[in-house]
Amino acid sequence: MEKAASHTNPQSSSARMMPIALQDEEAPKIKAYYKYELAEMYHVCTKTFSAWIHMYFEELQQFGYTKHTKLLRPEIVRFLFERLGEP
DSSP states (O other), X not given: OOOOOOOXXXXXXXXXXXXXXXXXXOOOOOSOEEHHHHHXXXXXXXXXXXXXHHTTHHHHHTTTOOTTOOEEOHHHHHHHHHXXXXX
């Protein structure tokens, strides 16, 4: 008879949200991406992705970001990966 795996509750909700990289899985490369490419990586539509990054609009403006920016430079991508987690 096999024992069922027991789950312990993490101390914080953010611990549950951290992505786990598998051995054969490669971390996304920090490079310039279009918004639609990042939305696909996060498995959401571009409208949802834009709403997510709008939360950081003031901080992103320091990188030269505007709401009409389509191609996100590597420094913006790094910032978003730090805030949203790697896809």
